[in-house]
Amino acid sequence: xxxxxxxxxxxxxxxxxxxxxxxxxxxxxxxxxxxxxxxxxxxxxxxxxxxxxxxxxxxxxxxxxxxxxxxxxxxxxxxxxxxxxxxxxxxxxxxxxxxxxxxxxxxxxxxxxxxxxxxxxxxxxxxxxxxxxxxxxxxxxxxxxxxxxxxxxxxxxxxxxxxxxxxxxxxxxxxxxxxxxxxxxxxxxxxxxxxxxxxxxxxxxxxxxxxxxxxxxxxxxxxxxxxxxxxxxxxxxxxxxxxxxxxxxxxxxxxxxxxxxxxxxxxxxxxxxxxxxxxxxxxxxxxxxxxxxxxxxxxxxxxxxxxxxxxxxxxxxxxxxxxxxxxxxxxxx
Ligand SMILES: Cc1cc2nc3c(=O)[nH]c(=O)nc-3n(C[C@H](O)[C@H](O)[C@H](O)COP(=O)(O)OP(=O)(O)OC[C@H]3O[C@@H](n4cnc5c(N)ncnc54)[C@H](O)[C@@H]3O)c2cc1C
Numbered sequence: 001x002x003x004x005x006x007x008x009x010x011x012x013x014x015x016x017x018x019x020x021x022x023x024x025x026x027x028x029x030x031x032x033x034x035x036x037x038x039x040x041x042x043x044x045x046x047x048x049x050x051x052x053x054x055x056x057x058x059x060x061x062x063x064x065x066x067x068x069x070x071x072x073x074x075x076x077x078x079x080x081x082x083x084x085x086x087x088x089x090x091x092x093x094x095x096x097x098x099x100x101x102x103x104x105x106x107x108x109x110x111x112x113x114x115x116x117x118x119x120x121x122x123x124x125x126x127x128x129x130x131x132x133x134x135x136x137x138x139x140x141x142x143x144x145x146x147x148x149x150x151x152x153x154x155x156x157x158x159x160x161x162x163x164x165x166x167x168x169x170x171x172x173x174x175x176x177x178x179x180x181x182x183x184x185x186x187x188x189x190x191x192x193x194x195x196x197x198x199x200x201x202x203x204x205x206x207x208x209x210x211x212x213x214x215x216x217x218x219x220x221x222x223x224x225x226x227x228x229x230x231x232x233x234x235x236x237x238x239x240x241x242x243x244x245x246x247x248x249x250x251x252x253x254x255x256x257x258x259x260x261x262x263x264x265x266x267x268x269x270x271x272x273x274x275x276x277x278x279x280x281x282x283x284x285x286x287x288x289x290x291x292x293x294x295x296x297x298x299x300x301x302x303x304x305x306x307x308x309x310x311x312x313x314x315x316x317x318x319x320x321x322x323x324x325x326x327x328x329x330x331x332x333x
Contacts, residue, residue, distance in 0.1 A: 004059050004153045004297070004300055005263075006059075008286075008297075009278055009279070009282070010059075010087065010168065010306075011282070011285075012032070012278040012279070012281040012282045013087045013088065013089070013278060014087075015031055015281050015285075016029065016089075016091065016096070016277065016278070016281060017031075017089075019096075019099075019100070019281075020096070020099055023100070023102070023103035023106075025095070025098070025099030025102065025103070026095060026099070027091045027092050027093075027095035027096040027099055028091055028092040028095060028201075028202045029091045030090050030091070030185055030186075030187075030199075031086060031087075031088075031089040032084065032085070032086055032088060032089055032184055032185065032186035033084070033085045033087075033089060033090075033186055033188075033189070034065075034073055034082045034083070034084055034085075034184065034186045034187070034188045034189075035049075035082060035083045035085070035086025035188075035189055035190075035191055036073055036074065036076075036078075036079040036081070036082040036188055036189070036190045036191065037080045037081050037082065037190070037191050038078055038079060038080070038190050038192055038282040039080070039192075040080050040222055042080075042191050043080050043081045044233075045191065046064060046081055046082070046083045046191070047064060049062070049083065050064055050083055051203060053182065058136065059086065061086055061087060062085055063083065063084040063086075064081065064082075064083055065081060065082045065083070065084055066081050067079070067080050067081055070082060071183075072183050072184070073127055073182075073183065073184040073185065073186065074181070074182050074183075074186070074188050074269060075180060075181055075182070075183065075234075076181075076234060078190075078232060078233050078265070079190070081267050082188075084184070084186065088186075088187070089092045089187065090186075090187035090199045091187075091277075092202070093277065094303075096277075097165065103126050112133070112136075113133075115131045115132065115133050116131055116132045116137060117130070117131050117152055118131060118132060118151075118152070119152065120141055120152070120266070122264060122265070122266075123137075125139075125265070125306060126138065126139060126265075127139075127140070127141040127265055127266060129141060133273070139289050140264060140265045140267065141265065141267065142231045142267045142268070142269065143156065143266065143267070143268040143269070143270070144269050144270070144280075144283075145270070146249065146250070146251050146270065147160060147161075147162030147163070147249035147250065147251040148162075148249070148292075149251075149270060153268070156268055156270065157252070157261055158258075158308040158309060159253060159270070159271065159306050159308055159309070160251035160252060160253055160259070160270050160271050160309075161251065161252050161309050162250075162251060163211065163212045163249060163250050163251070163252050163274075164211070164212055164217065164218050164247055164248070164249055165209060165210070165211035165212045165247060165248070165249075165250055165266050165274075166209065166211070166218060166219065166222045166225070166226065166247030166248075167207055167208065167209035167210075167226075167245070167247070168207070168208055168209075168222060168223050168226045168230070168244060168245040168247065169205040169207045169208075169225075169241045169242070169243060169244045169245075170205050170208075170230075170237065170240045170241065170242055170243065171205065171208045171240060171241045171243045172203050172204050172205050172245070173204045173205065173206070173240065174204070175204050177204075178200050178204035178205070178206065179200075179238075181200070181206060181234055182198075182199070182200055185200060186199075187199035193325070194210075194211065194212065194315070195210075195211065196208070196209070196210055196229055196233060197209045198230075198233070201258075205243070206230070206234070206237065206240075208226060208229070208230045208233075208272060209226075210225070210226055210229050211250075211274070212250070212274075217315075218247045219247075222245030222246065222247055223242040223245045226242070227242065227244065230242075250272065250273070250274055250276060251270055251271055251272065251273070252271065252273040252274065253270070253271030253273055253306055254306065254307045254308075254309060255304065255305065255306065255307075256273040256274075257271070257273070257304050257306075258270075258271050258272050258275075258279045258282070258283060258300070258301065258304075259271035259304070259306045260283050260286060260287060260298060260301040261291050261298070261300075261302045262287075262290060262298065263311045266292065266305070267287045267290065267298075269283035269284070269286075269287055271306065273324075281302075285297075286298050286301060
């Protein structure tokens with residue numbers, strides 16, 4: 001199973017490059033991911049991961065970058081070292097979603113926006129879905145509702161916990177100023193437990209994200225909440241305005257592995273636990289194959305044990321939050 005997951009993640013990394021080419025749309029894909037260490041004592045874990053990837057997965061593409069060379073990759077004193085993965089990358093997720101939607105419609109699919117599924121039931125060998133706009137009858141139903149599944153399917157809802165995350169973008173910078181921040185144009189995540197993630201956009205803004213809130217809420221002032229974190233990475237941007245800020249929820253599973261499966265003709269995919277765009281690509285492929293009668297990969301995923309969060313929807317966030325607080329303290333030490 002671990003080897004299969006590894007292979008599928010590499011397949012998905014190639015698939016997000018290929019999808020726009022196959023369907024003729026643009027999503028600003030840019031190759032390269034830097035995994036940067038904030039704390040000196042975490043530098044070794046980068047080297048250990050590089051070794052592990054080579055030994056266990058025969059993946060020898062990871063490049064270790066020490067502090068001296070880091071400014072030519074990401075110009076921030078906050079980091080002690082980094083690992084560069086050429087198969088990672090970043091893209092504009094809205095353009096990806098719109099491009100895929102167009103491809104679905106071109107293939108004859110119908111997308112019903114602003115239509116909330118309220119409940120579903122099996123009627124004979126078909127599924128009847130009740131929505132706020134009417135009923136839909138289908139041969140197979142795929143539940144891909146992220147952290148918003150709970151009312152539609154409470155049993156699946158108990159297996160994921162909504163976690164808030166939010167991002168900002170600065171005003172557009174002069175191209176040279178933007179490029180000087182991340183000369184490699186890679187996306188960057190740090191290896192803290194509560195991580196920062198950032199990249200440049202095609203129009204030369206810095207997009208900077210932080211996570212995460214286990215208690216579900218979003219800061220009233222997202223820009224104000226992110227600003228100190230952004231300034232600690234790039235103090236030179238103190239004069240730069242934050243123009244946009246937004247947030248949403250991701251869904252984490254107890255074992256932090258994707259939760260895919262089926263009951264009869266009802267399929268589900270959830271619990272990407274912060275890995276997100278690549279595993280959504282995998283689950284789309286795996287569930288589509290299963291619907292077409294090729295269930296091998298779905299059967300493999302269904303061997304992963306997924307449990308309910310203890311305490312249910314009301315208590316689980318409060319039980320997880322102290323754990324996160326403890327790891328946040330460790331991040332600071
Ligand atoms: C601020 C932020 C930053 C992020 N940054 C990254 C990143 O850097 N890298 C990364 O890989 N991922 C990132 N993600 C996660 C990513 O955007 C997706 O949330 C994740 O890939 C999960 O995808 P999904 O398809 O399961 O869910 P979503 O993309 O959330 O889609 C679920 C859809 O289901 C719909 N839905 C839910 N319930 C119902 C219902 N009852 N009836 C009808 N429709 C329903 C929702 O409206 C939504 O459109 C970020 C998320 C946020 C919020």
